[in-house]
Amino acid sequence: MNIKSLLLGSAAAIAAASAAHAADAIVAAEPEPLEYVRICDAYGTGYFYIPGTETCLKVGGKVRTEGEWYDAYNPSSRVGTLWHERVELNVDTATDTEYGPLKTNTIFRWEWNDGNATSAKLLFANISLGGFTVGKLDSQYNLYMGYAGDVVNDDVIYDGPYELNQLTYNYDAGNGFTAVVSLEDSYSTSDGSASYGASWWTDDKSNHYAPDAVAGFGYKVGNWGFKVVGGYDSIVEEGAIKARIDAKFGAVEAFLMGGWNTDGDKLNKYAGTNQDVSACTTSSGTVNAGKCGWGDWALWGGVGVPVNDKLKWNLQLAYTESKIFEATTNLKFNPVKDLLIEPELTYVHYDFINDDTVAGILRFERNF
Structure with a gap:
């Protein structure tokens, strides 16, 4: 073998070894692409897609x-x-379906009061689809009507029940006409106790299965709106009807609402009382239901007047056939976005016990 052949053979061997080594080299994996949070603006401000899903x-x-x-x-x-x-912590979800948005609404609430008294509860928890809502929410007797004014103590003159379980259908024709039908838990009260009158908490409910019922309709055109709603208490077998007119005069908002009790001598869930029962008792200790609640009817009215883009003044007046008069006024001050400072003053006169009450609130609230 000559030197030339030896050199060519050695070069071929080295080249083959280099090729084999290159085939075994470790190549670093490409990094996974980052999935940034996507904004979901189909259901309003603040929604975003849960990564990897189509749920907002x-x-x-x-x-x-x-x-x-x-x-x-x-x-x-x-x-x-x-x-x-x-x-309060609010968690809302929404997903588009062939029947419209599938939504959930959940609110958790924690409170601390003077004397280290603490409480926690599930305020709302409900599911909605195609106009139907099932779960815990304020009674449609209040929610559909828009409550009773932009003040903290809006229900000193009782305007109906709040937190309860329900099966509700809301209809919106898209031309200003709306309607609601709701079956509501007949055992629920706003604070978990029997607080609507003597007949409500003394009746034997062991064999009672029927729900309460609420139905209403409304129409809005331009700066004017009208709504009426009725509630039937299946335990007391009485109920109440409320009608409301809303109007806007430029930036000023005003409303007038009236309620009628089907039997003014009885308290029921829809025309009951928020008052301390001891203030409505006779000398023998029995509750005077007609004086403690509305009696046959109740009236509410109020105005909201923006002073500027940071300050608004509100006034609510209410009166009942049982001669309870209430006046509440407040100022809602938003020095910066999402911060509320709200002083409020309430005056209540009870003709049947010849007593007056003056109460005040100073509220600071940060929303997010």
Whole structure:
């Protein structure tokens, strides 16, 4: 073998070894592409897609601290100053389906009061699809009507039940006409106790299965709106009807609402009372239902007047056939976005016990 052949053979061997080594080299994997949070604007501000899904999520809530001076709901109260805090966490979801948006609404609430008294509860939890809603929510007797004014103590003159389980259908024709039909839990009360009158909590409910019922309709055109709603208490077998007119005059908002009780001598869930029962008792200790509740009818009215883009003044007046008069006024001040400072003053006169109550609130609230 000559030198030339040896050199060519060695070069071929080295080249083959280099090729084999290159085939075994480790190549770094490409990084997975990052999936950024996508904004979901189909259902309003604040929604975003849960990564890897087509479900939109919105998280919000509030932190509130407020002081109260006396109790607008209890003429017997002699407590001076109370202070308490509230935190709420709101979680909403929405997914598009062939039947429209599938939504959920959940609100958790935690509270701390003077004396280290704490409480926590599931305020709302409901599912909605195609106009139907099932779960816990304020009664449609209040929610559909828009409550009773832009004040904290809007229900000193009782305007109906709040948190309860329900099966509801809401209809919106898209031309200003709306309607609602709701079957509601006949055992629910706004605070979990029997607070609507003697007949409500003394009746034997062991064999009672029927739900309460609410139905209403409304029409809005331009700056004017009208709604009427009725509620039937299946335990007391009585109910109430409310009718409301809303109007706008430029930036000023005003409303007038009236309620009629089917039997003014009885309390029921839809024409009951928020007042301390001890203030509505006779000398023998029995509850005077007609005087403690509306009697046959009740009236509410109010105005909201924007002073500027940061300040609004509200007034609510209410009166009942049982001669309870209430006036509440407040200022809603938003020095910066999502921060509310709200001083409020309430005056209540009870003709049947010849007593007056003056109560105040100073509220600080941060929404997010």
